[in-house]
Amino acid sequence: MPQPVGQAEPPKDHGGGEAKALARFLTVLTEGVTLRELQDRYRSGDYKSSKSVWGQYRSGEKLIPLALLLRVVRDRFPRDATAREAMSAKARTLHTAAAAAAAAAPRPDAAARKQGRKDLAEVADLIETLERLIAQLVDGLGTSGATPADGGAPPGHGPAEEAPGPDRLLSAAYGELGLLQRHQAEARRALTEPLAPPGHAHDRPGSAADPALPVPRDPSAEVLARLHTELDVRRASVALLTDALPSAEGREGVGHRIVRGVILERTDRPPAGDAAAAPRPGPARVRNLALALGVALALLAAGAYLARDPHPGPRPAALPPNDSAPTGLFAVSTDHQHVRAWSGTGTTWTDIGPSARDLLAGPAGLFLTDPATGDLYRYDGVPGHWSKIGTPGRQFAVGGDHLYAIKEDGTAVLRWDSGTAWTVIGSAAVRLYAGGAGLFAVDPATGGVNRYNGTGTTPADWTPVGGPGADYAVDNDHLYALAPDRGEIRQWSGTPGRWQRIGGPATGLHAGGAGLFAVDTATGRILKYDGTPMAWTPIGDAGADLAVGDHTVYRLSADHSAVSRWDGPGTGWTPIGTPAAAITATR
Structure with a gap:
């Protein structure tokens, strides 16, 4: 998996190397199949696993039943008997x-679980406080309550002493909320899913001869202990964020502040009824507010440090533009033995290139993963x-001049520097989406999507911007989401938590320089977004794959027999040849 050279340690694993x-x-067997598709595909029989359980199977948190695993193998190799028997x-x-x-793993510690339940209750209180704080800030965006009446700074005080604005506080509050929700979800899993006795069948009725064993963990040593250690930092950070609210009325709306588990009445509020007469914050108060915000942000980074990858490496400068990066359309042959480039005509x-499992391209270059080893190569x-630049990862994504990866065990997001050097820039992630509008990651704890702020190496450098979605896509300017039930398409406004409905039901999203495209649920046709909410134009029937370049769109036919290019506008497509397993485009 990609990681800083000479700095990596063996990845942590919930249930050991086995x-x-x-x-x-299992992940290799089900490559390209979503959790929802796995849930639907294997709905019949004794095993009716949900999406979340399939996620646990893939991550190693729970062992897939052997009979179900063998069904997956049979479906993966329906005609190749030799490969099927070997696999x-x-x-x-x-x-x-x-x-x-x-079966041989240690049992959880009961005392740690008891303390964990107490800590979890306090986390819930902190989350509630933050939610009230965020509501206050969202309501206050666009107001000028912290600005002097004459519109200028107090005499003798420059911009460095201005009170922190609601937008900056909101970003810090969302970052803190994301950390707390992540700890809450991890602790809940540890507390509500007790270790089953060896041999217990968790996910199926009938005989215990083929148990679906949850991988035993010791949350008292890992998850719950980390939560207990984090609470001092998280508690102080929430208190300081509350102190940094720009008005007494806002702090009143949030309520009490919490310091080391004790509820303290605020002593700096004006008496009831005197709020309107309260003096405007003076220079000392302004400095204190700015200091409180700075300390809160520092605490966010410090707390996140405890849970981050221990080897982030040095922070790199942005990669120089890759003038030699190939441009155009590329394909993986149907037998995965060749990488092919379209000439641009006919x-x-x-x-x-050689054999490839996956192929991705962008300004940072053209990359493939080796089907045998999972190693990553650059053209x-x-x-x-081709030059090897990394070992296996759970997923890779190209955005702008950068290549990103999720570590193979899912515990960190990395950015490629050069050669075989990588830098950790974030914690656990399920999926990455990248483009001109930025880098976004799906949080495994909340299911929501977080945006990378562009610098830094901790969870505090990511901002939660929305809740769970079935799919996401990024073009040069925007992030788009498909609702969890795939019933509507939404566009992120650029403000955390604010989204606009722009389209109806769809089965998937595709975006790039040429725009946003969706596959209509009812008709199976490709729709192009016209830039106005609910305005979409059909451009043709969907296929097995769609690649959006800088200026046009390419389609792989449903039977993988040919690639075609959209003529646009209209519904005309020009065949440009070659059977393919997958396609990717940069122009």
């Missing part, structure tokens, strides 16, 4: 080893010449 190996095997044997070996390791394609600009 569970990790099984989870990696089935490997599945049995990995499952046996993981189940044995799970139906002529050139083999430029050197000469057919047949």
Whole structure:
């Protein structure tokens, strides 16, 4: 997995190397299949696992039942008997080893769980306080309550002493809320999913001969202990954010402040009925507000440091523009043995690379993952010449001049620097979405989407901007989301938590320099967003894949037999040849 050279340590794993190996095997088997699709595909029979359980199977938190794993193998290799038998044997070996390791793992500590329940209750109180604080700030955006009546700064005081604005406080509050929600979700899982006795069948009725064992963990040593350590930092940070509200009325709306678990009545409020007569904050108060915000942000970073990857490496400068980065349309052959580049005219394609599982492209370059090892390679600009730049990752994404990755165990987001050097820039993530509008990650704890602020290496450098969604897409200017039930398309306004409905039901989203495209649920047609909410234009039937370049769109036919280019406007498409397993485009 990509990581800073010479600084990596073995990734933590909930159930040991055996569970990790099984989870990696399952992830490769189900590559390209969403959790919802897995849930629907295997709805019949004894195993009716939800999306969240499939996520646990893939992450290694829970062991998939052997019979279900063998069904996945059969579906993956329906016609290749030799491959099916070999993979089935490997599945049995990995499952046996993981189940044995799970049965021998240590039990959770009861005392730690008791303390964890107390800590979890306090986290809920802190989250409630933050939600009230955020509501106050959202309501106050656009007002000028902290600005002197004459519109200028007090005599003798420059911009450095201006009170922090609601937008800056709101960003800090959302960052703190995201951290608390992440700790809350982790602790709840540890407390509400007690370790089953060895051999207990969790996910299926009938015989225990094929148990769906949850991977045993010791939350008293990891999750709950980390939460207990974090509480002092989180408590102080919430208190300071509350202190930094720009008005006494706002602080009154948030309520009490919390310091080391004790509820203290505020002593700096004016008497009831005198709020309107309260004096405007003086220079000392302004300095204190700015200091409080600064300390709160520092505490966010310090607290996040405890849970971050211990080897972030040095913060790199932005990569210089890659003038040699290939541009155009690229495809992986149907047998995954070749990477091909379209000539730009007619139906002529050139083999430029070896076998590939996945292919992605952008201003940062053209990249492939090796189907055998999962290693990541970058195209050197000469057919047949590729350089290895990283080891396996859970996912890779190109945005602007940068390449990003999720570590193979899902615990961190990384940015490629150069060569084989990577820098950790964030904590756990489920999925990355990148484009001209920025880098966004789906939080495994909340299901919501967070935006990377562009610098820094801790969770405090990410801002929660929205709740869960079924899919996301990023173009040059905006982030888009598909509602969890896929019933509507939304566009992020740029302010955390504020979204606008722009479209109806869709099965998926695709975006790039050429715009935003969706596949209509009712008709199966590709729709192009016209830039006005609810205004969409059909441009043709959907296929197996869609690649959005800087200026046009390419479609892979449903049977993978050919690629075509949208002529636009209208519904005309020009065939440009070559069967393909997947396509990607940069122009």
